[in-house]
Amino acid sequence: MGLTALALIVASGFSHLLHGPLGHVAVFTPLVVLGELVPIRVRRHDVEEEVTVSTPFAFTLLLTSGPAAAALALAVASCVADMAGRKPLWKALFNMGQFSLSVGASGAVLTGLGTFGPHHHLTPDQLPVIGVAAAVFFAVNNVVTGTGIALAAKKNVAEFLRRDLLFQMGTTGVLLTLAPIVMSAADDTLLLVPLLLLPIAAVHTCASTLLAKEYEALHDPLTALANRRLFRDRTIEALDEAARTKTVTAVMLIDLDRFKEVNDTLGHHMGDVLLQQIGPRLSGVLRESDTIARPGGDEFAVLLPDVQGELAAMEIADRMLEALEQHFTLPEVLLDIDASIGIALSPVHGMDVDTLMQRADVAMYLAKETKSGYQVYAPERDPYSPKHLRLLHDLRHAIESDQFVLHYQPKAALGSGSIIGVEALVRWQHPEQGLIPPDDFVPLAERSGLSRPLTLFVLNESLRQLHEWRKEGIHLRVAVNLTGRNLHDPNFPIDVAKLLEAWDIPAGDLLLEITENSVMSDPARVLGVLKALREMGVELALDDFGTGYSSLAYLKRLPVHELKIDKSFVMNMAGDESDAVIVQSTIGLARNLKLRVVAEGVEDKAAWDELVALGCDVAQGYFLGRPMAAAAMTEWLRNAAAVAAAH
Ligand code: C2E
Ligand code: CA
Ligand code: CA
Numbered sequence: 001m002g003l004t005a006l007a008l009i010v011a012s013g014f015s016h017l018l019h020g021p022l023g024h025v026a027v028f029t030p031l032v033v034l035g036e037l038v039p040i041r042v043r044r045h046d047v048e049e050e051v052t053v054s055t056p057f058a059f060t061l062l063l064t065s066g067p068a069a070a071a072l073a074l075a076v077a078s079c080v081a082d083m084a085g086r087k088p089l090w091k092a093l094f095n096m097g098q099f100s101l102s103v104g105a106s107g108a109v110l111t112g113l114g115t116f117g118p119h120h121h122l123t124p125d126q127l128p129v130i131g132v133a134a135a136v137f138f139a140v141n142n143v144v145t146g147t148g149i150a151l152a153a154k155k156n157v158a159e160f161l162r163r164d165l166l167f168q169m170g171t172t173g174v175l176l177t178l179a180p181i182v183m184s185a186a187d188d189t190l191l192l193v194p195l196l197l198l199p200i201a202a203v204h205t206c207a208s209t210l211l212a213k214e215y216e217a218l219h220d221p222l223t224a225l226a227n228r229r230l231f232r233d234r235t236i237e238a239l240d241e242a243a244r245t246k247t248v249t250a251v252m253l254i255d256l257d258r259f260k261e262v263n264d265t266l267g268h269h270m271g272d273v274l275l276q277q278i279g280p281r282l283s284g285v286l287r288e289s290d291t292i293a294r295p296g297g298d299e300f301a302v303l304l305p306d307v308q309g310e311l312a313a314m315e316i317a318d319r320m321l322e323a324l325e326q327h328f329t330l331p332e333v334l335l336d337i338d339a340s341i342g343i344a345l346s347p348v349h350g351m352d353v354d355t356l357m358q359r360a361d362v363a364m365y366l367a368k369e370t371k372s373g374y375q376v377y378a379p380e381r382d383p384y385s386p387k388h389l390r391l392l393h394d395l396r397h398a399i400e401s402d403q404f405v406l407h408y409q410p411k412a413a414l415g416s417g418s419i420i421g422v423e424a425l426v427r428w429q430h431p432e433q434g435l436i437p438p439d440d441f442v443p444l445a446e447r448s449g450l451s452r453p454l455t456l457f458v459l460n461e462s463l464r465q466l467h468e469w470r471k472e473g474i475h476l477r478v479a480v481n482l483t484g485r486n487l488h489d490p491n492f493p494i495d496v497a498k499l500l501e502a503w504d505i506p507a508g509d510l511l512l513e514i515t516e517n518s519v520m521s522d523p524a525r526v527l528g529v530l531k532a533l534r535e536m537g538v539e540l541a542l543d544d545f546g547t548g549y550s551s552l553a554y555l556k557r558l559p560v561h562e563l564k565i566d567k568s569f570v571m572n573m574a575g576d577e578s579d580a581v582i583v584q585s586t587i588g589l590a591r592n593l594k595l596r597v598v599a600e601g602v603e604d605k606a607a608w609d610e611l612v613a614l615g616c617d618v619a620q621g622y623f624l625g626r627p628m629a630a631a632a633m634t635e636w637l638r639n640a641a642a643v644a645a646a647h
Contacts, residue, residue, distance in 0.1 A: 023190055024060075024061060024064045024065045024069070024186065024190070025061070025065055025069050025073070027186070027190045027193050027194070028057045028058075028060060028061040028064075028065075028069075028073060028193070029061070029069075029072075029073040029076065029077075031054075031057040031193070031194070031197070032054045032057045032058045032061065032073040032074060032076075032077045033054075033073070033076060033077040033080055033081075034054075034197075035052050035053040035054030035055070035057055035058075035077065036052050036054045036074075036077035036078055036080065036081035037077070037080060037081050037084060038053075038204070039051060039052045039053070040052075040053065040203060040204050040207045041207060041208065041211055042171070042207055042210075042211070043210075043211060043214050048211070049167075051171040051172060051175075052081075052172070053175060053200050054074065054077055055137075055141075055172050055175055055176055056175050056176055056177075056178035056179045056182055057073075057182065058070050058073055058074050058077075058099075058103070059106075059134060059137060059176055059179040060179045060182040060183050060186065061073055062103055062106060062107060062110070062133075062137075063110070063122075063130065063133075063179065063183055064183060064186065066107070067103050067104060067106075067107030070103045070107070071099065071100045071103040071104070074096075074099035074100070074103065075096045075099060075100065078092065078095040078096055078099060079092055079096060082095060094148060098141065098144040098145055098148070099141070101140055101141075101144060102136075102137050102138075102140040102141040102144070103137070105136050105137070105140045106133045106134070106136045106137035106140070107133075109129075109132055109133040109136050110129065110130075110133045113129045113132060113133075114126060114129040122180060122183050122184055122187060127180065130179070130180060134176045134177070134179065137176065138168070138169075138172065138173050138176055141172075142161075142164065142165055142168045142172075143161065143165075146160060146161045146164045146165065146168075147161065149164075150164075156244075178196075181196075182196060217229070218230035218233075220293070220294040222272060222275060222276065222294070223275055223276050223278070223279050223294050224279070225279045225292050225293050225294045225300075226291055226292065226293035226294075227293060227294065227295065228293065228295040228296065228301075230291075230293065231291060231293035231295060231301050231303060232353050232357075234291045234303055234305075235249075235251060235303050235353045235356065235357075236353050238303060238305035238306075239346055239351065239352070239353065239356075241305065242305065242306070242346060242347075243347075243351075245306075247305075247306045247307075248306070248307050248308070248309055248313075248345055248346065248347075248348075249303070249304065249305055249306065249307070249345070249346040249356075250302075250303070250304040250307045250313040250316075250343060250344070250345050250346075251301065251302075251303055251304075251343075251344050251345075251346070251353075251356040251357060251360045252301065252302040252303075252304070252313070252316075252317060252320075252341050252342065252343050252344075252360060252374075253295075253299060253300070253301050253341070253342045253357070253360040253361055253363075253364045254282075254299065254300040254301070254302065254320065254339050254340070254341050254364070255298060255299050255300075255339065255340050255341075255342075255364055255368060256274075256278075256298040256299075256300075256337055256338075256339050257337070257338040257339060257340055257368065258337070258338065259271065259274075259297075259298035259337075260298075262274055262335065262337075266330070266333065270330050270331075270333070273330050273331070274328055274330060274335065274337070275294070275298065277328055278294075278300055278324070279292050279294070279300075281320075281323045281324055281326075282300065282302065282320055282323060282324075284323055285316070285319040285320055285322075285323050286302065286304075286316070286320075287304075289305055289306070290302060290303060290304050290305070291303040291305075301357075301360075302320070304316065307345075309345075310343075310345060310348075310376055313343050313345060313376070314343070314374065314376065317341045317343055317373070317374040318373075318374070320339075320341065321339060321341065321373050321374065324337055324338075324339045325337075325338075339373075340364055340367035340368040340371075340372075340373065340374070340375075341364065341367055341373065341374035341375075342359075342360040342361060342362065342363030342364025342365070342366070342367055342374070342375055342377065343360060343363055343374060343375065343376045343377065344356045344357075344359035344360035344363060344376075344377045345376070345377075349377045349379075358384070359377040359382070360377065362377060362381075362382045362383075362384060363375040363376060363377040363378075366378075366381055380440075383443075383444060383447055383448075388444060391440075391441060391444060392444055392448055394430065395428075395441060395444060395445060395448070395450060396448075396450070398428055398430075399450070399453045399454065399457060403428055403429050403430065403431070404426055404427070404428055404429070404454070404457055404458070404461075405426070405427050405428075405429050405629065406424045406425065406426055406427075406458060406461050406462055406465070406630065407424075407425045407426075407427055407627035407628055407629055407633075408422040408423065408424055408425070408462075408465070408478075408627060408628060408630065408633040409422060409423045409425060409620060409625060409626065409627040409628070410422055410620070410624055410625045410633075410636070410637075410640070411423065411479070411598065411618050411619070411620045411624075412618065412619055412620075412624050413617065413618060414599075414608070414611055414612050414616050414617060414618060414619050415612070415617075417644075418644060419476070419637065419640050419641075419644075420476070420477065420618065421476050421477035421478065421479060421511065422476055422477075422478055422479070422633065423478075423479040423480075423481075423513070423620065423627075424458055424461070424462040424465075424478055424479065424480050424481075425438060425481075425627045426438050426442070426454070426457075426458050426481075428441050442454070442483065445483075446483045446484065446485055451483040451485035451486055452485070452486065452489065452492075452495075454483075455480070455482060455483060455486050456495060456499075458480055458481075459480055459495075459496065459499050460499055460502075460503075462478045462480055463478070463499050463500065463502075463503040463505050463510070464503055465478070465630055466478050466503065466505055466509060467503045467504065467505065468634075469634070469637070470505075472634075474634075474637050474638075474641065475509075476509070476637075477508070477509045477510070477511050477539070478509065478510060478511065479511040479512070479513050479541065480510065480511070480512055480513065481513045481543065482512050482513065482514050482518070483518065484515075484517070484518030484519075484521055486529075487514060487518055487519065487525075487526040487529050487530065488521075488522060488525055488526065488529070489529070490525075490528070490529060492529055492533075493529060493532040493533050493536060496510070496512075496533065496536070496538060497536055500536075500538075506537070507536050507537030507538045508537050508538075508539060510538050510539065511538075511539040511540070511541055511561075511562065512533060512538055512539070512540055512541070513540075513541045513542075513543040513564065514530070514540065514541070514542060514543060514560075515542070515543050515544050515547075515548060516542060516544070516545070516547070516548025517548045519554075519558065520548065520554075523554070527557070527558075527559075530558070530559050530560075531559055534559045539561045539562065540559060540560040540561055540562070541560060541561065541562035541563070541564055541598070542555075542558065542560045542562070542563050542564065543564045543566075544564065544566045545563045545564055545565050545566055545586060546565060546566045546568075546569055546582055546586060547566045547568070555593070556593065560595065561595060561596055562595060562596040562597070562598055562618075563586065563589075563590045563593075563595050563596070563597050563598065564598045564599075564600050564620075565582075565583055565586050565587075565597065565598065565599050565600065565616075566600070566601075567600045567601025567621070568601070569582045569583050569586075570583060570599045570600060570601040570602060570607060570611075570621070571601045571603055571607075573607055573610060574606055574607065574610070583599065583611075583614065583616075584614055587614050587615055587616050591615070596617050596618065597616055597617050597618070598616075598617065598618040598619070598620060599611050599616050599618070599619050599620070599621070600620045600621060601620075601621050601622075602619040602620065602621030602622075602623045602624065603621055603622045603623050604623050605623065607621075607623065608623055
């Protein structure tokens with residue numbers, strides 16, 4: 001349609017053009033071309049846009065030389081500019097068409113409303129008509145272009161036009177008002193016209209400097225990636241858009257594990273070189289519309305404005321980890337880097353940028369702690385979630401107000417079936433929330449410095465209970481779970497000794513359970529505490545065996561008496577070949593290291609029989625008995641003793 005308009009305009013105005021002021025055409029056409037070729041670059045919503053300065057010249061040409069001259073000049077200009085910019089042919093045709101339509105419409109207004117012919121001079125009474133014509137030129141031009149852009153980008157056309165027109169009004173709209181001035185200048189002498197290029201050039205320089213300054217303010221100088229500010233801006237914008245389109249947005253924080261080591265051992269320069277290589281690695285697996293940022297240090301952030309959902313985000317995180325896993329080639333070294341990624345999704349995990357960033361951060365720490373590569377935010381594992389903060393507040397009072405209770409779970413020798421001990425398992429009798437399981441508050445207690453009072457309570461209570469049972473003639477060993485923090489406390493063995501003495505319990509009747517991970521955090525210090533406990537005669541067990549990362553070499557050095565095979569392997573033994581192999585080989589390993597081996601999570605007779613066959617020493621699990629409150633446990637133990645006596 002636009003091209004047809006061009007043809008019509010040119011045909012109808014050609015004779016007119018020949019008689020018209022060729023001088024105008026000769027001066028303005030190059031200016032129009034120049035205006036299209038060298039646009040002023042500006043930034044809007046952190047996207048770079050171009051404002052072309054061709055329109056005032058083209059419009060002047062329309063006023064002085066008619067639509068044909070203006071349309072031709074614009075057609076030539078946009079053709080040259082699009083070719084220089086290597087734009088596809090359809091874009092060049094679209095631009096030419098759109099210009100011709102604007103010129104045609106505006107020209108029709110001029111001929112309809114006024115008596116504009118060639119050679120006329122500008123008089124004040126013509127200004128309103130020129131104003132209307134300029135408005136039509138502006139409107140047609142921008143509505144056509146805006147609609148085209150919005151359609152191509154699959155955006156809401158009305159919404160896009162509303163925003164775009166406001167912006168264009170302040171830029172090209174204002175430029176159009178230059179036309180009468182250009183025209184008056186041309187009235188005097190055409191030689192004055194090129195002088196107008198000077199202020200435009202000044203604006204041009206200003207805009208480029210401004211743009212460079214803005215770029216600096218929004219980018220990280222080392223990696224040229226977006227900085228924290230730009231990342232926030234883009235996230236805010238993406239969330240706005242997502243709220244309208246009801247799509248899912250993902251924010252991911254990536255932390256390089258052991259980056260400090262690189263800096264310390266290879267020097268800061270190498271560290272910098274490594275950081276510069278991260279962005280290109282990540283962009284290889286991301287989309288153009290995603291943003292990669294370096295908010296600071298060895299931390300990177302990724303914004304995915306539109307993801308399918310949690311699974312898709314996890315897949316992308318996986319791909320990013322894979323991309324980072326390839327060696328990095330730094331001058332003279334090959335480097336392997338691990339990373340931890342935390343993922344937060346909107347709307348499920350938060351609706352605003354701060355919440356999302358904070359939650360991605362929590363997830364990232366969890367990923368680091370569990371060495372799992374990536375983690376999606378989970379409120380139940382967030383120590384800062386409102387629910388946990390409330391719980392933490394209550395937890396501080398729980399110890400003083402006696403809200404913890406102990407349940408006991410029996411352990412039996414697999415050969416004889418005799419009961420050899422119990423494990424003390426703490427529960428929190430919350431005044432409003434009822435009985436809270438330990439997994440929901442023990443990690444919270446550990447992180448908030450309540451490890452010591454919690455463990456001392458459990459120790460004291462279970463030794464008191466053991467004392468009771470001993471008075472009844474029931475002799476057992478009680479197992480108590482420790483936290484990693486307890487093992488970092490050099491006074492802990494002294495606390496234990498005092499309690500054993502207070503309840504008159506032989507040290508060998510107390511078994512302390514530790515996990516591999518709690519040892520690994522600071523082995524030297526932990527080993528000191530463990531040795532002190534062992535020298536006192538207290539027994540030690542390695543709990544949840546198989547879920548941690550300790551090496552066999554380490555295991556040999558740990559002064560423990562007992563290995564507890566994690567319940568996840570025992571429970572799946574019948575259905576999963578590899579779990580069966582793990583159970584079997586752990587039993588073999590324990591035998592070789594001369595350790596007692598305990599299977600936890602024994603839920604049925606089949607597992608029990610299998611463990612007997614494999615030569616496991618001790619079983620614990622629902623098949624034998626669930627954890628029970630003290631009174632129920634006492635009753636249960638009496639019955640078990642009666643059954644044993646009857647045999
Ligand atoms: P854990 O030390 O591995 O304790 C065994 C957990 O497995 C207990 O959960 C127990 O109820 C459960 N269990 C026992 N037999 C079976 C079975 O046959 N099948 C299944 N599915 N589960 C079984 P609980 O009491 O919820 O304790 C969870 C964890 O909380 C414990 O794991 C331990 O790590 C921690 N914990 C419990 N009490 C204490 C405590 O007093 N101090 C510390 N620091 N941690 C504790
Ligand atoms: Ca345990
Ligand atoms: Ca366990």
